[in-house]
Amino acid sequence: MSGEETEYHSKDFDWEELRQRIEDDPTLRYHFLPFTHQSVSSSALDSQSWNHFHARHSTGKFFKERRYLFKEFPELASCEEHSKVLEVGCGNGSTALPILRGKENILVFACDCSSEALERATEIVYASNVVSAKSRFRPFCCDFSTCRFPEWLICDSCRETSLQKRNIFLSDVKRDLTDITSLKESDECCVGGVDYVTLIFTLSAVPLDRMSTAVTECFSVLKPGGLLFFRDYGLYDMTMLRFEADQRVGFREYKRSDGTRSYFFSLESARNLFLAAGFIEVELEYCCVKSVNRRKQKTMHRVWVHGKFQKPM
Template identity: 65%
Template sequence: MGEAAEYFSKDFDWEELRIRVENDPLLQYHLLPFQPCDSIPSVSAEADSDAWSRFHLRHSSGKFFKERRYLLKEFPELVSCKKNCKVLEVGCGNGSTALPILRGNENIVIYACDCSTETLERAKEILNDVGIASLKDRFRPFYCDFSTSKFPTWLACNSCRGNTSLQQTSFTTPEKEGSQATEPEKSECCIGGVDFLTLIFTLSAVPLQRIPASIRECYMALKPGGLLLFRDYGLYDMTMLRFGQDQRVGFRAYVRLDGTRSYFFCLNTLRDLFVTAGFVELELEYCCVKSLNRRNGKSMERVWVHGKFQKPVS
C-alpha cells in the first residue's frame, strides 16, 4: 500500500494486540471452540435481510451517514481507471461507499446491490440529495442477496461467466432508477462482467457457511484480470472484544442485539477462502487504527482487514 494509506493502517502492531488479548483471562471466551446449543436458533437469510433493513432505517439520518473517502487512498485503482469502468458494489448499504467513488472518478459507473429494497431506496435518496446529476446517472442500484442467489445474468451471462478470455465490449445497461434487476433491451446478452468488485464491510455479515459460495459468485461477476477490493472487520477488533459470551453464534461470529451479525476475519482464513475460489492474492494485511472516543476520551483500537484479489486473465 502507498504512503497515502499508511495513516489508516499502522497506528499500532497487531501482533502486540494479539498477545494482550490472548493473555487476558476476561477475554478467553473469544478464543474457545464454539459449541452450538439449542438456545441459539438458526436464522434464515430473510431474517438477516430484515435485520439489516431495520438497521439502516434506524440510522437513516445524515448524522450517521459518513462517506468512506479513505477508500480512494486505499484503492487508488478506482481513481486512475479509464472511461466506461464498471464497478459492482456488493452490499451497498446507504451509499457511503458508492458516493466517494463516484465523486472521485467521473469515468466510473457503479452497479450497486443490497439484500434490502428499503436500503436501496435510502441509498438512492442520498445520491439524489447531493444534487449532482452525473452522480445519479452513474449509480445503478438493484436488489440481490449474493449469499443466497446468483448475480443477474445481465452482469455476466452463463456463457461469459465461464469464458476466461472475455473481451471488453460495450453493452446496454439495465434501468438506472429501478431497484430490481432488469435485462438489457438490445441483443447483447450482458455487460460482460465488471472491472472492479467491492466488498466493503459486507462479507462479515454473511453466515460463515454461505461465504465460500458468495466469494465464488463474486469471482464469476468479474472480467478476467478484474480486481476484488476488500475491507472488513479483523480479528481482535474492539467491536469483537465488546461482544458478550452469550452473543456468540459461531467461532469468531457474533450477533448484535438488533439481530445483525458480524464475523471477524484473520488473514489465513481470508487467504484460503479467496484462493480456493480462484483468486490471486495481491495484497492482504491488517489495518490497525487508533481513534479517540470524544464522548469519554478513551482510545479505541480498531482492526480491519485490507485486501486486493485478482481474477486471473487465463
C-alpha cells in the same frame, strides 16, 4: 495529513502485540473457545434485520462517505473510462457515492439484500451534486450469499450483435467516438461482467457457512483480470471484544441484539476464502489504528483487514 488520512493509513500498533495481550487476558477467554453448535440462519431473517437496521438509521447523520477509498485502492482513480464497479452490500451508499464522485465516467452497480438500504442509497446519490449520478448508479436487490447475481450483469451474449448494429448505424450518420462510447453504456444490452468488485464491511455480515458461496459469486461476476477490493473487521478489533459470551453464534462470529451479524477476519481466514474461490492475492494486511476518546479518556484499538484480490486473466 488530514485527520481522515491519519485515521486510515497509519499503522499505530503491532497486531501481534495486541493479539498477545488479548489472548493473555482471562476475562476475554470466552472469545477463543471452540464453537460446537453453529447456528443456522435464514436468509429472509437476515435481510429483515438489515431492513430494520436501515429503517432505524434513515437520517443523513448516519451516512458517512468513505473518502479514503481512492487512497486505499488507487486503481479506482486510474481506471479506464466507463469502467464498471459492483458495490456489494451497498448500504446507504457510503462507498458507492465517493466512487461516482471520484471518477466521472465510472458506472456503479450496487446491490443489497435490504430494499430499505437501496432506497436510502438511491435518495442520497440522486440528491448529491455528482455528475450524471442518475444514469451511472444502478441499484438492485440481491442476497449474494444465497442467490446468483442477475444474468444481465455477467452475460454479454447480446452485446456484440447490438454493438454491431449500432456501429453500422453510427457510421451512416457519422457520429463521433464520444457518442459511440456513451451508447455502449446504455441499458439495452447485457453488461458482460464488471472490472471491479467492492466488498466493504459487507462480508462480515454474511453467516460464515455462506461466505464461500458469496465470495465465489463475486469471482464469477468479475471480468478476467478484474480486481476485488476488500475491507472489513479484523480479528481483535475493539468492537469484537465488546460482544458478550451469549452473543457468540460461531467461532469469531457474533449476533447483535438487532439480529445483524458480524464476523472478525484474521488474514488467514480471509486468504483461505478468496484463494479457494480462485482469486490471486495482491495485497492483504491488518490496518491497526489507535484512536483516543478524550471525553472517556479511553484508547481504542481498531483493527481492519485490507485486501486486494485478482481474478486470473
